[in-house]
Amino acid sequence: MYFPIAGIEVSPWVPPLVAMAVSFVTSMGGVSGAFLLLPFQMSFLGYAAPSVSATNHLFNIVAIPSGVLRYLREGRMVWPLTWIVIAGTLPGVLIGAVIRVTWLPDADSFKLFAGAVLLYIGIKMVRDLTGRANGSAKAESERRFQELVRGHRGKTASGEPLPAVRTIAFNLRRTCYEFYGERHDVSTPGIFVLSFIVGIVGGTYGIGGGSIVAPFFVTVFGLPVYTVAGAALMGTFVTSVAGVAFYQFLARFHPEVAVGPDWMLGVLFGLGGMVGMYLGARCQKYVPAHIIKWMLAVIVLGTALKYGYGALFQQ
Template identity: 40%
Template sequence: MGWEPLAVGFAAGLLIAVVTAPVGVSGAVFLLPVQLDVLRVPSPAVTPTNLLFNVVSGPGALLRYRAQGQRPGVLTRTMLWGAVPGVLVGALVRVYLVPDARTFRLVAAAVLLPIGLWLIWRAVRGSRVPGGASPSRRFVVVTGLAVGVVGGVYGIGGGSVLAPILVARGLPVAAVAPAALASTFVTSIVGALAFGVLALRADGAVAPEWALGLVCGLGGLIGGYLGARWSRALPDRALTVLLGVAATALAMLYGSQGLAGGEP
């Protein structure tokens, strides 16, 4: 691979992480179309390449959040009870079953679009997102399991789906962001290792594009640190709007791709 696609990957990873890290989204979900349409990463290698991006980029934002006193804590551990087995199942499904990408994209768009618009509407109106009754442990584990499967299949980590759901259930963005990123980081390590093992026996392009994943991740490492740093200057309402915009943009992206069809 020449230096041009590596430079594009680095720039894309940096810019995406700067915008998404403050709201607990690794950015892999927005990097996925760049890898597929611009860098032409083959499928299913694009999935472990995206997971590799998460592994390399994750510590940037997490270290900055830790320095700011925002530590993942119990919420992350609860997420991981469901997300870790979920990502293993997702990796197996991706390699051996290759699920219908069109159906997934349309379902994801249908879930994320109303959540994203609702978060924007609540924040712009100045209303508080309902609080008090935090999501139950069971809800977080089950949601983490479902998101883990999605993350294993599509290499998106899952934070882009999990974060808006938890915020919509009443948790503050400042608490969800580091927890969702930490969960994405751990599940991405598990998923990347699973794909590495599966690549030893499976046919086709299963192993990640190592150089591209590492370079994109390096950009994300820097961008995530910067994004987590400037997030502290934003009020929770602004972070909620940003998360709502991210969820809405993702829903529109998935919706258009789902209607067009094609390989993930």
């Protein structure tokens, strides 16, 4: 099957099958599959035009809603955090799209940028797996999360079940909320600035920022990962919608190069990703998390080194 915008020919079953496999693995590790799909498109499919970033955003749009709906049904969406993430990443992703089209249109320059992003994510994963944070405190956090998912939410003083999320304060200075009775207080400007920077990187790379913002929230602001997952996922979805629309808009001013998404290819990836995310969520409790994360770290670091070496020494 020929995809005219991408300029590639590939069997129609390959994109959804690859996306399903990638999303199945990454969803179990709590990481978006978009950051691994882009290297696959560039290295194996030969799709390196600016429109590959837009196509990657399209994958997020199709694949993410099932996960978002799950958080909404369980009442685990921290809306104050979600609104800040959206407000910060939305302008950032538009700036990232301009950077991609204007300054990183050729494959070598973009591969060097993509390699740097993947190198950061890979190092972050390794540090998380080997650092002290992987000790008893983290194990206790994961145990508590499993209890929350299974419905052990605790009770109030009057004996009523605790709500999943309760907003205490949400203003220009700070954001304070309770997640199953645990209070978390963070700086609103700090969250906004971080989300804005992540939005620029995610908009350029085509991942929406979710793979990068969550580790920052955990390490910089000390937020438990299970409280930021829904916000990161929703932020990635909204910014991906904006990213696709903006890339399509920019395509009018750059007729010499493919800028808008390849709609058919993006939808095929997204459909596979939707199935993979669902299956990964169902099978997560049967696979040790550290095995999944180590496998992801090896893949990410290997791809980053390959891109960096190719861009610097094989021009």
